[in-house]
Amino acid sequence: MKPLSRRGVGSTPRMSVIGVVLTLFSLSACGLPASEATPSPVQPSRTLSPSATTEPSATTEPSPLPSATPTASATPDPTSTPTQTPIPTATPIPHLVAIDPGHGGIDLGTRHFDADGHMDVYESEVNLALALLLRDELLARGYQVFMTRDGDYAVNADRQDLLPDGELTSADEVQARVDVLNASGAELMLSIHQNAFWSNGEPDQSVGGTCTFYCADRPFADENRRFAHLLQYHTIEAIRALGYDPHDRGARDDLTIVQPGSPGSHLIVLGPVSERIVRASEMVGALSETLFLSNDRETELLTNPEAQRAMAVGYADAIDAYFAGEVSPNMGPDDG
Numbered sequence: 561m562k563p564l565s566r567r568g569v570g571s572t573p574r575m576s577v578i579g580v581v582l583t584l585f586s587l588s589a590c591g592l593p594a595s596e597a598t599p600s601p602v603q604p605s606r607t608l609s610p611s612a613t614t615e616p617s618a619t620t621e622p623s624p625l626p627s628a629t630p631t632a633s634a635t636p637d638p639t640s641t642p643t644q645t646p647i648p649t650a651t652p653i654p655h656l657v658a659i660d661p662g663h664g665g666i667d668l669g670t671r672h673f674d675a676d677g678h679m680d681v682y683e684s685e686v687n688l689a690l691a692l693l694l695r696d697e698l699l700a701r702g703y704q705v706f707m708t709r710d711g712d713y714a715v716n717a718d719r720q721d722l723l724p725d726g727e728l729t730s731a732d733e734v735q736a737r738v739d740v741l742n743a744s745g746a747e748l749m750l751s752i753h754q755n756a757f758w759s760n761g762e763p764d765q766s767v768g769g770t771c772t773f774y775c776a777d778r779p780f781a782d783e784n785r786r787f788a789h790l791l792q793y794h795t796i797e798a799i800r801a802l803g804y805d806p807h808d809r810g811a812r813d814d815l816t817i818v819q820p821g822s823p824g825s826h827l828i829v830l831g832p833v834s835e836r837i838v839r840a841s842e843m844v845g846a847l848s849e850t851l852f853l854s855n856d857r858e859t860e861l862l863t864n865p866e867a868q869r870a871m872a873v874g875y876a877d878a879i880d881a882y883f884a885g886e887v888s889p890n891m892g893p894d895d896g
């Protein structure tokens with residue numbers, strides 16, 4: 561719940577990031593950040609052991625004993641409704657949901673700059689803050705939760721060339737996330753990111769809003785689409801309740817993203833096996849571009865603890881609705 565604003569920390573001249581995001585929905589940071597190709601000189605040798613966690617009280621409630629008071633001498637009353645002893649039901653296994661906070665470690669994702677041109681907020685910390693709040697919310701609702709990362713580090717900590725293509729790039733990092741997601745056995749996955757739009761070397765304050773991506777090219781594409789629309793709907797509802805009406809950019813097929821250098825390719829965390837994706841994610845999933853860090857007003861929300869919590873509750877409401885089999889009121893037959 562700590563405030564995320566870090567004015568003065570990690571000050572970076574604005575010029576250094578010109579060109580980071582120049583195309584709407586370029587998502588340079590989201591799925592394929594260009595900056596990750598540079599090896600980190602100080603990469604901790606972390607043993608990655610993300611583990612599924614669950615609320616202990618959610619699974620171990622003992623069943624009450626049946627009543628020990630027999631009514632042996634009761635005279636049957638033909639007018640009464642027969643009573644049935646309830647059949648004990650097994651405690652359902654909580655759903656396992658995976659959360660993927662985009663970026664981390666040396667990969668900051670997209671950034672926000674203060675009036676003096678100093679970086680004061682970056683995407684990886686915002687994504688992590690939202691993810692940790694969502695984790696807590698899901699645990700409180702009885703889910704099991706798996707996180708691809710729960711701190712500020714890269715998942716591909718061993719720096720493996722996972723594709724393999726002879727280079728260490730952001731694609732290897734996302735492939736590492738797909739691998740741990742699959743190993744977790746999660747049923748549903750939410751990848752959390754933030755967007756940005758710059759024009760003429762400046763963050764464009766006229767652009768903002770909420771967007772959710774899914775992959776329509778999977779055997780479970782219908783469920784991807786249903787979840788993405790629920791996520792889009794509930795995230796926007798949560799943000800509107802804060803008094804801000806974000807531009808609804810819709811739940812969209814990830815092939816609509818224009819990625820520099822690779823037009824028309826799926827997001828690695830969502831897509832099927834391809835030249836760029838060695839092992840595909842095996843669960844229903846969506847990627848939220850919750851708001852724009854290039855937009856000052858939206859950055860205020862993304863760094864406000866109360867607003868962060870509201871967004872996390874919005875995500876959790878979408879997950880509840882997904883498992884309840886609901887369809888978003890915003891999803892039309894030809895939508896997205």
Ligand SMILES: [Zn+2]
Binds near residue numbers: 662663754
């Ligand atoms: Zn991102």
